[in-house]
Amino acid sequence: EVQLVESGGGLVQPGGSLRLSCAASGFTFSRYWMSWVRQAPGKGLEWVANIKEDGSEKYYVDSVKGRFTISRDNAKNSLYLQMDSLRAEDTAVYYCARHWNSIFFFFDYWGQGTLVTVSS
Amino acid sequence: DIQMTQSPSSLSASVGDRVTITCRASQGISNYLAWYQQKPGKVPNLLIYAASTLQSGVPSRFSGSGSGTDFTLTISSLQPEDVAAYYCQNYNSAPLTFGGGTKVEIK
Numbered sequence: 171e172v173q174l175v176e177s178g179g180g181l182v183q184p185g186g187s188l189r190l191s192c193a194a195s196g197f198t199f200s201r202y203w204m205s206w207v208r209q210a211p212g213k214g215l216e217w218v219a220n221i222k223e224d225g226s227e228k229y230y231v232d233s234v235k236g237r238f239t240i241s242r243d244n245a246k247n248s249l250y251l252q253m254d255s256l257r258a259e260d261t262a263v264y265y266c267a268r269h270w271n272s273i274f275f276f277f278d279y280w281g282q283g284t285l286v287t288v289s290s
Numbered sequence: 291d292i293q294m295t296q297s298p299s300s301l302s303a304s305v306g307d308r309v310t311i312t313c314r315a316s317q318g319i320s321n322y323l324a325w326y327q328q329k330p331g332k333v334p335n336l337l338i339y340a341a342s343t344l345q346s347g348v349p350s351r352f353s354g355s356g357s358g359t360d361f362t363l364t365i366s367s368l369q370p371e372d373v374a375a376y377y378c379q380n381y382n383s384a385p386l387t388f389g390g391g392t393k394v395e396i397k
Contacts, residue, residue: 205386214375214377214388214389214390214391215326215328215334215377215379215388215391216388217385217386217387217388220386229384229385231385232291232385265333265334270339274322274339274340274381275381275386276324276336276339276379276381277324277326277334277336277379278336278345280333280334280335281333282333283333
C-alpha cells in the first residue's frame, strides 16, 4: 500500500524557516517524480514544487522561487521542502504527492498533509 | 502560465440529479487534464486523467470529456457521498495549475 506521511509543520513567525518532510513507503520511491502541493485555509489547491526521480531537475511556482527548496533522499525514501523567508500567505496545509509517471504530471497519491501557519 | 477557470464555483442539486462542472484552460492543453475530488476534511482523490479516463475504483457515474481548452466533469446521478469540492488540473506544461474548485452540495 502506497503511503505518504508528512511532518514538520507548525507555527512560525514571518521571515522564519521550516523544513517539511515526507516519508514514502509501499512503492519504489526512486522511480517517481514527487511534488509538494499546498492548500490555504478554505481555499483551493496550488502546486508548489516538484523534483525528478534522481533529484537532478527541480521546478517551482513563481511565488516561492528563491525562498523554498525541494530535495529528496532516495536512500531514506524521503522528500523534503525547505521553506525560508516565510510569509503570511504561505500559511497552508502542505501535501506531498506522487506523480503518475515521468511523463504525465498528475497526482495519483497524496499524503495527509501538514499545516504550516505563518504568524507573529 | 496556463490559467484554469472552473464554473460554477458552487452548486446545489438533488440526489439523482445529473451534475456538470466545466473547466476552461486559457490556452490549449490537448487532453492533459485531471479531475480530483476532495471531500470535507479529506485529502484530494484522483477521479479522472487524460480528460476522460476513469481512475481505478472510481464509480462509473463519474465521467469526463473535452479536449483543447474546454472540459467537463459529469456526475450522472448525484449521490450523498459525492458532496465534495472538485478540482481540475492542467498537466500539459509547467507550472502545473489547478482550477479554483467547485463545491457540490445536496439540495
